Amino acid sequence: MAKLDEIAELLTEELKSFEHSVNRMEKLKEFLIGYKVSADTDDIDYLLKGYNDSQKKAVEEQNKLLANVIYHVKKSIAFPKWVVKLFWGFLVIVLLVLGYAIFQISNIPKKEQAAFSSGESNAVRHFERFIEETPKAGALYEEWRNPKGKK
Numbered sequence: 001m002a003k004l005d006e007i008a009e010l011l012t013e014e015l016k017s018f019e020h021s022v023n024r025m026e027k028l029k030e031f032l033i034g035y036k037v038s039a040d041t042d043d044i045d046y047l048l049k050g051y052n053d054s055q056k057k058a059v060e061e062q063n064k065l066l067a068n069v070i071y072h073v074k075k076s077i078a079f080p081k082w083v084v085k086l087f088w089g090f091l092v093i094v095l096l097v098l099g100y101a102i103f104q105i106s107n108i109p110k111k112e113q114a115a116f117s118s119g120e121s122n123a124v125r126h127f128e129r130f131i132e133e134t135p136k137a138g139a140l141y142e143e144w145r146n147p148k149g150k151k
Contacts, residue, residue: 131138 131141
């Protein structure tokens with residue numbers, strides 16, 4: 001019987017501790033039922049406001065950049081490819097003609113000198129032939145060239 005008393009005593013102690021735990025649980029339940037939970041979203045609001053501000057700044061900056069791009073696009077002029085090629089073709093032709101004209105102008109003094117030399121030699125030959133064909137004119141020329149009174 002001693003064992004039975006011992007087991008009964010253990011069960012009694014276990015029941016008391018269980019009852020004590022149940023009482024504690026009931027008190028916690030009452031406390032939790034009466035406890036008012038308020039949702040505090042101040043931190044989340046602060047983070048969202050900061051994100052919203054940074055997004056607004058980014059959108060404003062993008063709008064400024066877009067306005068700048070639109071301004072430059074409106075200001076720019078687009079030409080068809082064939083117009084650009086035609087312009088470059090005309091430019092090359094003008095430069096070639098200008099280069100040829102400068103080359104011809106730089107050769108003018110040489111041509112003038114050649115024409116002068118040719119004209120001079122033609123004139124000298126003409127006068128020599130004239131003097132040979134008309135001896136009387138040759139004698140007058142020699143007399144004029146070497147005057148006897150001025151020696």
